[in-house]
Amino acid sequence: xxYVKICGLSEPEHVTTAVEAGADAIGFVMTRSPRRIAxxxxxxxxxxxxxxxLTVGVFRGEDPDTVRAAALASGVRAIQLHGKHPHGxxxxxxxxxxxxxxxxxxxxxxxxxxxxxDLLLVDAPHAxxxxxxxxAAVRGRASGQWLLAGGLSPSNVTEAIAAAAPWGVDVSSGxxxxxxxxxxxxxxxxxxxxxxAG
Ligand SMILES: O=C(O)c1ccccc1N[C@@H]1O[C@H](COP(=O)(O)O)[C@@H](O)[C@H]1O
Numbered sequence: 001x002x003y004v005k006i007c008g009l010s011e012p013e014h015v016t017t018a019v020e021a022g023a024d025a026i027g028f029v030m031t032r033s034p035r036r037i038a039x040x041x042x043x044x045x046x047x048x049x050x051x052x053x054l055t056v057g058v059f060r061g062e063d064p065d066t067v068r069a070a071a072l073a074s075g076v077r078a079i080q081l082h083g084k085h086p087h088g089x090x091x092x093x094x095x096x097x098x099x100x101x102x103x104x105x106x107x108x109x110x111x112x113x114x115x116x117x118d119l120l121l122v123d124a125p126h127a128x129x130x131x132x133x134x135x136a137a138v139r140g141r142a143s144g145q146w147l148l149a150g151g152l153s154p155s156n157v158t159e160a161i162a163a164a165a166p167w168g169v170d171v172s173s174g175x176x177x178x179x180x181x182x183x184x185x186x187x188x189x190x191x192x193x194x195x196x197a198g
Contacts, residue, residue: 002198003162003168004191005147006175007058008035009182015048015185021191024168025054030070031062031129034180035158035172040131044072054103056080060127064089071098078118082127091116103127103149106137112144121170124150130173132156154189158197169194 006018006028019024026049037045039057043197047057057074059067060082071079071093076161078099081090093098094116102117104110105125112120122142124133130153141190142148148166161169172177175186 002194003145004165004194005054005056005168005170005185006014006172006190007031007056007149008172008180009171010035010037010180011182012045012048014182014184015045015189017187018191019049019053021188022195023053023191025056025078025170027056027058027170028076028173029058029128029172030073030074031060031082032059033060035128039070039073040120042070042076046075050063050108053176054078054099057150060083064093068096069091072096080121082123083088085166094118101147106133106141110138112142119168120144120146121149122146122166123170128172136158138166139164144165147191152190152197154186154193155165159188161194161197169198 003024005025006023008029052107055076056078057071057076058080080101082103099118101119102115103121103123145167147168147170148164149170152171
């Protein structure tokens, strides 16, 4: 069954919707974005998430000390790194028990583990833009535990899974009515459709 991560949540009712609809992972954006929330808010939301669902803090370009402080204050169990986070700098955070998700684009080495990560996220060139891209380009090149992201929505996730054959999928803007505003019906629809397709 395809693994599903719902990202960019900021409201308790949306976290509860995602958990009840069967999300495997839930992401809180703690970097510059319309979806940004403070670590303290992420901690309140993470407290609503049962242990079998992975909580993820999303960062882009921050240094390891900043990521470490936000991750510990929020209590997330994984960090998702976009942008230029040098390889090796986050080993100490893994030693604290945090799982590492590396976000890359389709030009990168797409074998999960190549950058010391536990999960690989293959995203659009402009992360967080919600733009779809040529998902089929990664088919057969990505391997291991890898998530497809970038412009996914309830209406195209079936096509995306058929095109790329990912281990899992990740969505943020495709379950929103406007940037940063999640829609419970779209969250449920995405999970149901992805499960059926996978
Ligand atoms: O959501 C953001 O604004 C964001 C900002 C900085 C880095 C990543 C961001 N989003 C992540 O990108 C993927 C794909 O999102 P989308 O479905 O295309 O909108 C997902 O992991 C988001 O959390």
